[in-house]
């Protein structure tokens with residue numbers, strides 16, 4: 001069926017340099033392999049290059065040097081429509097027209113399948129996506145009548161209606177309260193596809209991610225499971241923050257707690 005999900009995608013960034021048009025180096029010497037089904041968090045201070053990295057993954061940008069590939073195929077060699085079927089993006093600056101109904105908005109995710117899928121497949125994919133994010137029943141609601149959390153979930157539903165094998169999220173928890181943030185990331189975690197997410201809140205990384213990529217000034221300075229990659233030394237060096245491991249006594253879950261060091265004024 002043309003709208004079936006593909007198996008989770010593998011992403012390889014090999015020997016990546018990315019320079020802006022003015023020649024300024026934004027990313028340097030980046031090597032990163034993202035396994036099928038992995039949840040990768042990308043973190044780093046403002047301006048470290050996180051959004052640029054995401055844009056390389058969905059071919060909005062092309063590397064100056066090196067290669068980005070999906071399942072071993074060079075991203076640039078994949079036709080734009082096929083790329084759009086494989087990779088879904090929920091960005092920070094998605095500003096859909098508030099007059100759209102939820103059904104119309106989620107239907108936008110079906111555009112890459114338009115020439116191949118039947119109307120029935122489109123309806124099934126949109127209905128599944130709405131149910132997945134818990135928005136069933138709101139089909140005829142206008143986007144401007146939804147709460148911030150419902151809108152975020154609508155964005156995920158639009159992306160999942162695409163039936164992608166890779167989901168790219170740029171700060172998916174913006175404007176959400178603490179519980180809604182946790183719920184949003186639990187939703188993203190359970191999708192069964194490869195998810196690459198920029199997260200600004202470091203405390204959300206370990207509950208969400210299998211691995212984290214830490215960027216600083218355009219370089220990958222740590223990469224691995226959150227409890228290892230977000231070591232006290234790395235967090236102090238990159239974010240000028242203290243970091244303490246903590247175990248939730250009720251669940252046994254390992255978490256990281258962050259604090260401003262006493263000498264923060266010397267940053």
Ligand SMILES: Nc1ncnc2c1ncn2[C@@H]1O[C@H](COP(=O)(O)OP(=O)(O)OP(=O)(O)O)[C@@H](O)[C@H]1O
Pocket residue numbers: 020021022024026044045046047048049050051052053
């Ligand atoms: N097209 C461009 N031309 C010139 N500089 C750019 C361009 N795109 C990004 N930059 C610069 O590259 C650096 C990295 O930007 P990027 O948006 O990737 O960082 P970021 O880690 O996502 O930042 P933030 O956390 O603030 O969103 C910034 O200094 C930015 O000004």
